[in-house]
Amino acid sequence: MLVGSGICMISKSSTFINQYGPWALIAGASEGLGEAFAEELAKKGLNLVLIARREKLLQKISKNIQKKYRVEVIVLPLDLNSSDMLEVIESRTKDLDVGLFVYNAALSPIGLFTNHSLETHLKVINLNCIGSMTLTYHFCSKMKEKSRGGIILMSSMAGLQGSPIHAHYGATRAYTRHLAESLWLEMKDFNVHVTACVAGATATPNYLSSEPIDKDLIKPKPMKPERVVDFALKGLVKNKPRVIPGFANKISVRFLHSFLSSKERIKLMGSVAQKMYGENKNHINK
Numbered sequence: 418m419l420v421g422s423g424i425c426m427i428s429k430s431s432t433f434i435n436q437y438g439p440w441a442l443i444a445g446a447s448e449g450l451g452e453a454f455a456e457e458l459a460k461k462g463l464n465l466v467l468i469a470r471r472e473k474l475l476q477k478i479s480k481n482i483q484k485k486y487r488v489e490v491i492v493l494p495l496d497l498n499s500s501d502m503l504e505v506i507e508s509r510t511k512d513l514d515v516g517l518f519v520y521n522a523a524l525s526p527i528g529l530f531t532n533h534s535l536e537t538h539l540k541v542i543n544l545n546c547i548g549s550m551t552l553t554y555h556f557c558s559k560m561k562e563k564s565r566g567g568i569i570l571m572s573s574m575a576g577l578q579g580s581p582i583h584a585h586y587g588a589t590r591a592y593t594r595h596l597a598e599s600l601w602l603e604m605k606d607f608n609v610h611v612t613a614c615v616a617g618a619t620a621t622p623n624y625l626s627s628e629p630i631d632k633d634l635i636k637p638k639p640m641k642p643e644r645v646v647d648f649a650l651k652g653l654v655k656n657k658p659r660v661i662p663g664f665a666n667k668i669s670v671r672f673l674h675s676f677l678s679s680k681e682r683i684k685l686m687g688s689v690a691q692k693m694y695g696e697n698k699n700h701i702n703k
């Protein structure tokens with residue numbers, strides 16, 4: 418029995434490694450969802466390239482993972498908003514067979530659109546859209562040549578309709594979802610799986626630092642990052658174009674899109690965000 422279940426585990430993970438291994442690269446891996454992706458992918462036997470700006474956090478995650486799992490970890494401290502980010506990543510990974518790419522990093526300004534400077538909004542586009550598109554283009558082309566691989570682009574329920582108070586953030590999440598869903602079909606015949614992870618509120622350090630006031634609101638509770646990652650990876654393995662992690666999130670999206678007009682949806686999203694943050698909020702993750 419024990420031997421049987423052991424063999425089963427090995428064959429399951431070797432299927433995963435054959436499709437998505439031996440290396441995974443996570444852009445935005447130093448905490449929250451990125452850290453949870455790192456842990457789960459190491460558990461599945463993939464070697465990791467971890468990218469974020471805070472090297473100390475990356476080193477800590479790397480140490481912890483290498484203690485628990487027999488995988489290699491490369492820490493690559495890098496600002497994904499820097500103009501040479503593709504060159505740096507290309508040169509550090511040119512000898513690695515990267516079979517899985519996750520773009521998790523994002524800037525998420527909260528508050529009225531005009532509460533933030535134009536400079537901030539341009540940084541948001543650069544990190545959330547140009548960064549994810551540039552690296553997706555790079556890894557998609559390589560995976561297409563090898564006829565295997567997987568890509569997960571993080572998106573958000575804020576990108577499913579206009580989302581006042583999260584206006585620009587929501588717009589960038591619509592961008593990544595749209596890109597992933599289109600590539601899902603384009604890449605299907607090349608055996609490259611592409612999934613948009615359309616997450617709802619998730620208890621990451623970034624989300625918690627925005628100090629949402631949500632105790633009297635009827636809305637799904639923030640999920641744990643590990644649960645979101647579990648949904649995302651299961652969706653990728655099933656080659657789904659999009660995954661909405663969590664039953665409550667799925668139901669609320671179905672409700673919003675089946676029973677409300679687009680005007681009503683935008684107004685509802687706006688009033689929930691207004692109650693959570695108020696329009697004077699001027700918050701952005703560091």
Ligand SMILES: NC(=O)c1ccc[n+]([C@@H]2O[C@H](COP(=O)([O-])OP(=O)(O)OC[C@H]3O[C@@H](n4cnc5c(N)ncnc54)[C@H](OP(=O)(O)O)[C@@H]3O)[C@@H](O)[C@H]2O)c1
Nearest residue numbers: 445447449450469470471497522523571573618619621623
């Ligand atoms: N949290 C939520 O409630 C929620 C809900 C829906 C969707 N999402 C999506 O999930 C993803 C993660 O969201 P999160 O806000 O919760 O953040 P997080 O998982 O807590 O962390 C974001 C990661 O990106 C890295 N990062 C940020 N800017 C970077 C830059 N310029 N260069 C390199 N790395 C950078 C951060 O590390 P450093 O600071 O060390 O660079 C951090 O590791 C985002 O794509 C977001 O849209 C989140």
